[in-house]
Amino acid sequence: MDFAIAALHDAQATRYLSAVGFVVLVYDYVLTVHEEVRLVWPAPRSVAKWAFIVNRYFVISVQLVVAYAIVFKGCKHFVFGCGMLAITSVGIANILVLHRVVILWDHRALILKIMVAGLVFGFSAQLIAIVITLLNITPGVSWSSTAGMCILTQPSRVLLVVWASPMLFELLVLVSMVLNALDRPRAVHQQLTRALHRDGISYFLAITVLRIFNLAVSATAIRRPSQTFLGVFFVWAMTNTVLNRSLLSFRRAELE
Template sequence: MDLTTSVSIISFTLLYYDYFLTLGEEVNLFWSYRSLTWVTIMFYVTRYFSILGSIPVMFGHFWLGHVAVCLSLQTYHQYYALILQVFIGVLLLLRTYALYERNFKVLVLLVVVGLALLIFGIALLVWGRNEIQLQETVVVSNELGCQLWLNQQNASCLALVWGGMLLFDFLVFSLTLYKALTLQRDGRVTLLSVLMRDGTVYFGVMAISIIANILTFMHLPHELDDLSVGHRAFAPLLGQPETRGMATTFTNSISSIMISRLMFNLRDPGLSRILPSLRSPALPHAAVATLDSLQEEAIV
């Protein structure tokens, strides 16, 4: 079994294990609500698109049949990853928009940047699609599944797509940090801790995952061959045709897990005990009303 398949198996295991582990929370915190909002709809779409959409990806890692089917599965994997990140981006957009009390300028900023990065990503995928070189898998040396071999040009395109996703996450984190510092001046420290905890953990985990994935697409300079043994130990993981993008499945699984956990935390009943303490003459009525509605819609 090759390294890419091993990483993918770990990723699928984490994804489905976390799903069944948090299914009870989903039932209690989401299914019990009779009314549907855009946020709850996007939560269901994102969560189950990730769970069900991963099945063809998982199937592809063990496909031993015709090359044409393998190529279709790998093409599906690329667009599946992009669409999943778009869904997650929409949830982050709604969360940030609500955090800024539905400020139209913030909405325009997030939508414009998000659409620009989406168009950029689609263009790169389409432009680089013809550069893919596919190796038909043969059952030798205990290797399973179809292997997608990317030349450096196509790998660079995919690295740029993931870089755009990281840029959007950084924008959301920066806006959250700025708003949290503003709320701190209003004395809303308890709510601030919730916002900063979730925002920081989400961005930190996703940044590490995406950067790790980008590194697998990058070409390793020949100069590194003369470096220490420790550096050479990582050389087989960077820029090799058989390992390019091997962390994509892991990044998709982690992003799905993280956004689900974030949404569950925002519907934590404990937050209901925080909001009443925020009501004070010093706070504008609109701000308190917004906080109440945000918790109800799970888009703090």
């Protein structure tokens, strides 16, 4: 009985937290769509331009579907589909970040090779981990008529790797941006902190906080599987909100 009550509370918390993330994502879109139209749409055709547009609307669309499908009784299909869509979004986002880092370093070949290697390693580890996780947890996914949504009864320790593996690439990017800020000639009156924030350090600090939150929730979910989805959709929405803000800021700086 205690487990059932805890699972019900976790299901409600998951629903509300996911809704908060979706509302923030849509609200931020409304606030920034005019900048997207002004800064991105007129830009020349490029992989980065289309990747940004696809990822921006892809995540909003998927989050909208999740808002409905989270109460869909086909739980196993729902969990597997969300997992693969999420990893696709992460891959696109990382490519966008890599593109910006390479631009900051004036397309230096060595930086490109290092960043691509970090991206491939981190994404491969995450992809393998999420497939293993889905295979582990899918048999334990079931529909709860009481909670009105899908809940998990079987944990997976590999889920920790899913959230930890992207941090390798993000740490690499963070170090790269710090070194880039130190490497650039700066005006004497310009404070280093301001330059670092403008170069995107604040973005990666925000992402790190979100990753740590997911790791903490995943750690507790090992003992309490019903918490597995608690932060997934919220963090996904918030990560893309921060990413979109940062990319628009970078684009604005390019044009000024």
